[in-house]
């Protein structure tokens with residue numbers, strides 16, 4: 001690991017100002033992605049700003065219409081929250097499938113979204129439930145957030161403060177984990193929301209995406225039968241040593257049908 | 265160098281570290297607590313599992329500076345009288361011995377720390393073999409084939425007063 005200096009800012013304004021003043025600096029949340037990256041010398045920040053001391057990034061608040069999760073809430077906080085389970089059990093289930101217990105005790109929702117790993121789970125919830133990402137300067141609709149491989153709408157130095165998930169009528173998340181890493185080979189979130197049916201896929205493409213063909217079919221009839229003949233083109237899907245593009249296309253259909261079956 | 269002060273197994277400890285020093289390096293090389301092992305250094309194997317403020321975490325994937333001011337428990341602090349030089353085992357350690365939950369023993373400190381996390385999370389409900397297997401996903405063992413470990417976690421939990429199905 002290359003050397004860097006370490007800082008623990010105590011306010012969002014302070015963190016953003018110092019991080020923005022140095023193009024080679026980095027925020028540190030749970031470190032479950034950043035520290036392995038530093039060990040491999042794939043990143044070489046000059047300064048690291050630990051977000052652990054920022055009170056504004058903490059906590060989970062459930063109101064009538066939404067669950068709002070602070071960027072520094074760890075996956076275990078979300079998975080084990082009785083309030084979250086009461087209103088969006090699919091979100092608890094999703095958080096509970098991330099990595100393993102030790103990873104869930106450190107990794108955060110803010111870090112996961114900022115990183116936008118193609119195999120990360122939370123992007124399925126953000127896109128599938130139609131969440132809004134609140135940063136230090138603005139609100140970004142989930143539909144506008146994921147831009148490509150490890151690429152998001154965040155500007156350099158922009159800080160995720162919290163994420164709010166509207167409570168759906170019903171939702172389910174199904175994941176086919178890689179047996180070694182637990183990251184998703186493919187994951188699908190299906191939700192019936194106030195804005196209609198949403199189907200979001202992770203693991204299969206460069207970043208999370210929605211499947212409009214399935215959304216239309218499920219809007220007409222919310223049943224496994226309605227989507228069983230929808231073919232998923234493999235053309236632009238990920239192809240690596242874990243799964244071919246064709247296998248991923250197949251898994252998208254299987255995971256979507258399982259998700260619908262769980263809540264139909 | 266950055267000065268850090270933290271509580272390890274109930275005792276206040278401090279030291280000067282570089283920001284890039286991993287917590288596991290601080291525990292092993294600075295404090296001499298070599299019970300915490302490094303199996304992979306790539307966040308996969310769980311041999312380095314310790315408790316940070318009561319929660320199991322992988323100490324190879326935390327900077328020592330991040331643990332400044334926090335409460336840590338390592339395998340050395342688990343047995344009731346270990347800090348006073350006693351050799352009585354914790355019920356979970358005893359269960360690993362009883363159930364052949366180890367062969368070479370390299371993964372064992374991490375397994376025990378993860379097992380105690382499972383007990384903590386399920387002390388008010390019922391523990392099953394399926395839960396134990398799912399929640400040991402962060403710990404790898406190259407020797408046992410896991411059956412002895414799963415049996416040990418269930419026995420240890422039972423002897424700690426948890427309902428086991």
Ligand SMILES: Cc1cc2nc3c(=O)[nH]c(=O)nc-3n(C[C@H](O)[C@H](O)[C@H](O)COP(=O)(O)OP(=O)(O)OC[C@H]3O[C@@H](n4cnc5c(N)ncnc54)[C@H](O)[C@@H]3O)c2cc1C
Nearest residue numbers: 029030031032033034099107108110111120121160182183
């Ligand atoms: C063994 C293992 C298994 C895993 N399995 C899975 C899995 O199954 N599914 C899954 O989804 N993930 C998995 N992960 C990744 C894990 O969920 C991480 O928690 C997550 O990818 C990053 O979150 P973090 O809090 O650790 O962020 P960090 O590693 O601290 O940061 C990641 C990046 O985000 C930036 N960042 C952090 N917080 C913010 C913020 N609030 N605003 C702006 N930028 C920010 C950082 O600067 C950094 O560039 C796994 C990780 C490990 C080590």
Ligand code: FES
Nearest residue numbers: 303304309310324
């Ligand atoms: S040494 Fe930390 S997970 Fe393997």
Ligand code: FES
Nearest residue numbers: 367371405406407
């Ligand atoms: S007993 Fe040898 S690695 Fe588990």
